[in-house]
Amino acid sequence: MSLLQIENLSLVIGGTRILKQVELAIAPGEVVGLVGESGSGKSMTALTIMSLLPHLAQTSGRVTFDGIDLLAASEDQMCALRGDDIGMVFQEPMTALNPVKTIGEQVAEGIRWHTRAGRAEAEDRARKMLDRVGLPEAKFPLSRYPHELSGGQRQRVVIAIACALKPKLLIADEPTTALDVVLQAQILDLLRDLVSENRMGLLLISHDLAVVTEMADRLTILRGGEVMEAGDTARTLSAQHHPYTRELALASMHVPARPKKHLAGSAKPLLEVEGLSRDYPGRRKSLFRAAEPIHAVDDVSLTIEPAQSVALVGRSGCGKSTLARMILALDKSTAGSIRFRGQTITGKSEAELKPARRDMQVVFQDPYGSFDPRQKVEKLVAEPLHLLETQPSKAERREMVAHALHEVGLGPRDMDKYPHEFSGGQRQRLSIARAIITRPKLVVADEPVSALDVSIRAQILDLFAELNQKLGIAYLFITHDLTVARAMSDEVLVMHEGKIVERGRTADVLDSPRSEAAQALVAAAPDLHRAIARRMQEQG
Secondary structure (H helix, E strand, O other), X not given: OOXXXXXXXXXXXXXXXXXXXXXEEEOOOOEEEEEOOOOOOHHHHHHHHOOOOOOOOEEEEEEEEOOEEOOOOOHHHHHHHEOOOEEEEOOOHHHHOOOOOOHHHHHHHHHHHHOOOXXXXXXXXXHHHXXXXXXXXXXXXXXXXXXXXXXXXXXXXXXXXXXXXXXXXXXXXXXXXXXXXXXXXXXXXXXXXXXHHHOOEEEXXXXXXXXXXXXXXXXXXXXXXXXXXXXXXHHHHHHOOOHHHHHXXXXXXXXXXXXXXXXXXXXXXXEEXXXXXXXXXXXXXXXXXXXXXXXXXXXXXXXXXXXXXXXXXXXXXXXXXXXXXXXXXXXXXXXXXXXXXXXXOOOXXXXXXXXXXXXXXXXXXXOOOOOOOOOOHHHHHOHHHHHOOOOOOHHHHHHXXXXXXXXXXXXXXXXXXXXXXXXXXXXXXXXXXXXXXOOOOEEEEEOOOXXXXXXXXXXXXXXXXXXXXHHOOEEEEEEOOHHHHHHHOOEEEEEEOOEXXXXXXXXXXXXXXXXXXXXXXXXXXOOHHHHHHXXXXXXX
8 A cells, every 4th residue: 555645646836837647656665766857846746745835836636645635634734744754855954954953953853843752852862863864972962053064964964853753754855966976875875774664655856867776666757747757667767668768868878979189298287286285273172282284185286288178076075176266266275386377376466366367267066156146147157358358348248248158058138137037057058158258278167067957967068078179178077976077077086085096097097996085986976777787686
C-alpha cells in the first residue's frame, strides 16, 4: 500500500497552469526521484503535498497521505502533520534556518511543538539527532549558530530538524545542489541510512540525473508541469522511451566540442602565480598564547597560457575562491607574487591595476546576485567599459553592448529589460556578455553552472567553448563538479587545505588520480553510466 498517492493532480496559480494531471506514489521505505528542469513543477509538487501554496492557488485531483486527503485537510491538521509525519529538507539551508537561534534550539523546537517533551528532554533528543547526522556535541555544541557552520554542516542540521520525529515521509528538495562531491556523497549516504532505519518514504527532488539514479528506486520525470515518463529508475534511464528523457540524459553527459590544443610552452604565460599565500588570524586559544594563523592559501604556484582552459577543483573551503580573489586583485596576498601579461600586479594601486582589470574579468556563481536589480541590461553589461583607455560615445557603447549580447545568444531588444525578466540561464549569459565586452585575455569563472539545470548547463558550457575558440579567451574554472572540469579544461589543478596537491592534463588526473584528495573527489563524483549499470546489476 502506498504511503503517498498523488492522482490526477493539477495546479493553477493566477490563471497560469503549473501542474497538469500529475501521478506519483511512494511506499514506506521507498525512494522516488522527481526530476526536471527549472520551472518544471518539481518544487510546486512538494509545496502542494505540504499545503504551503499561495492563497490564490487552485488545485484539483487527489493527494492522499497515510489515508488522509491532504487537499481537503484543514490548516490545523496540516500543522500536526508537518514536521511530525511529513518532513521537508529545503534547497538552501541558510535561508531555511533561523540565524538568531542556535542549532540546538532549532532541532528541539519541533520536538517540543509536536510532543509533550520538556526542555531538557527535547534538548537531549536534539543532541542525539545531531549526533546521528554527523554533528556530535563534542565538536559541534548545541550553542552554535548557523553562520558558524559550513554549508554541508548546515544541511545536516536541516536534515536533523526534518527527521527529529522520525517522519513517515521526507521530501528533500535539491538537498545537495550547493555541496562539493564529497559532502554530497555523505549527505546522500545519510538520507539512505535514515530511509533504511525508519522505513521512511523519500521524495528526492533534483535536476541531477546521476544523483537520482544513485538514490531512487523509481523515477518520475516532469516537464512543464506534466509527467513525461515514470517507472523503475534503471530501466527508465537505460531504455529512454520518451524523447525528453533522452534529452535530459544527453545533457547530463554533455561535453562541448573543443579542438585539442597543443601547448608547447614556448609562448609567454598569460598568468604566473608564484608562492602565493593568504593567512587569516585564527582564534586565540589562551590569554597567554598568540592565535595561530589560518593558512587559507599556502604557497601556491600555477601558470595559464594564452587561450588555455584550466580547472581548479577541490572541496568547499579548500581555498579555491580565496585564490581566485587574489588573482583578480580583489584580496591581498600574505606572500608570493602574481604576474599577468608579464606585469606584476601584487601590491599595485587601483590606478595601476586598471589595464589588468580590463584584460581580466569574472563570471560569478549567482548571476542574479551579481546584478543590480534596479538597472537595465544595457547599463549592467556596459559596466566594465569604464576600464577602456578611450571612452566610447553613448551610441558606440550601445553598439558594443548589442554586439556582446549577440555573441552570447541574446538580442538587442534585451538591452532595455531588467534582470528579473530573464531565466537563470539567460542571466548567466548576461554575466558572460558583461565579462567579454572589454575583450579580456582571461576570464575567471567561479562555479558558473552549479546553479543551473542540466540542459541550461550544457548550453552555457557550449557558449564558453565557442568564445574560447572564437576570441581566444583563457579560462580559470573554479568548480567542485568534475564533469565540468572534464568537459571544459585542458589542465586540472587539485586543491586541498590551501595547497595544490596534484596537477596535470585533465584526463590524466581524473582517470588516474594520485593524491588522496583527488582520489576522494573522483570516487565521490556521481556518474550516470556507472549508476545505471550498478542499478541494473542489483536487479539482476
